[in-house]
Amino acid sequence: MEFLQFLLLLACGLFAGFLAGLFGIGGGVVLVPAFLFLFKSFGVSDEFSIKLAVATSLSVITITTFFTSGAHLLEGTLKREEVLKLLAFSVPGVFAGALIAKVIPGALLKKLFAFLLISVGLKNLFGGVEGRSSKKGGPLILYATLFTAGLFSSLFGIGGGVVINSVLFNFSFLPVEKVVGIASTSSFLNALVGTVIYSLVPAKKVLNYQVGFVYVPGALIVSVGSIVGSRLGLKLLRRLSQSHLKKAFAVIIILLGIKMIFS
Numbered sequence: 001m002e003f004l005q006f007l008l009l010l011a012c013g014l015f016a017g018f019l020a021g022l023f024g025i026g027g028g029v030v031l032v033p034a035f036l037f038l039f040k041s042f043g044v045s046d047e048f049s050i051k052l053a054v055a056t057s058l059s060v061i062t063i064t065t066f067f068t069s070g071a072h073l074l075e076g077t078l079k080r081e082e083v084l085k086l087l088a089f090s091v092p093g094v095f096a097g098a099l100i101a102k103v104i105p106g107a108l109l110k111k112l113f114a115f116l117l118i119s120v121g122l123k124n125l126f127g128g129v130e131g132r133s134s135k136k137g138g139p140l141i142l143y144a145t146l147f148t149a150g151l152f153s154s155l156f157g158i159g160g161g162v163v164i165n166s167v168l169f170n171f172s173f174l175p176v177e178k179v180v181g182i183a184s185t186s187s188f189l190n191a192l193v194g195t196v197i198y199s200l201v202p203a204k205k206v207l208n209y210q211v212g213f214v215y216v217p218g219a220l221i222v223s224v225g226s227i228v229g230s231r232l233g234l235k236l237l238r239r240l241s242q243s244h245l246k247k248a249f250a251v252i253i254i255l256l257g258i259k260m261i262f263s
Helices: 003-023 028-041 046-074 080-103 106-126 139-156 161-171 176-200 216-237 242-262
Strands: none
Touching: 003 028, 003 216, 028 046, 028 106, 028 139, 028 216, 028 242, 046 080, 046 106, 046 139, 046 176, 046 216, 080 139, 080 176, 106 139, 106 242, 139 161, 139 176, 161 176
16 A cells, blocks of 8 residues: 555545544545545546445444444443344345445446435434424334334445434434434444445455455554544534534535535
């Protein structure tokens, strides 16, 4: 790996982690566009860049969510049998998303991710304050949400926590700490299973130390950078208005999504 590539990867991690810590949302929503730009700068084609970005994003999320998900288990927020239920409904969704991502063209996947960015941005821009809905669902809501989060995870390179929080905060009786524990642990499990799948899928080798669709040096270096960057973002967060930051982030990812659609 060239020194310039190393610096680009480290800067990518610092930037993604900084935005995650500053805006309270990160994962693939930040990492996939950053990796997409990075791989294109390495000379990788558009068709292949998006799939490399999705897979490598998942591997970073696996590393960064390992400790938070483990903390929820140690603190007793989730029990072992509950984790098995998460696996039972999330993993089929992860496989479904990976299969879809395998067969659809990279250009279409890029456009779909752009629409996801715009949707998340609009939710943050106009969604107001999260609140509990009067319409409550039973276990079926939880299981359907876990499957959808798994599918979105492997399809778009996100952990899926944003899907789980958005649905369960509004349509379940679960307490907040339980929902956060489910979102965190599911993000780790989704990303881990997705990383394994994308690592084992045969893929054209366009970068050194590429395993399947996962660019291993990128995952490791960006993970280190994101940990440092997130701490810097959190420090700045305490000094600024959170509502203004949320709106600013929403505008940024909406514009990014629009750019991806027309680029």
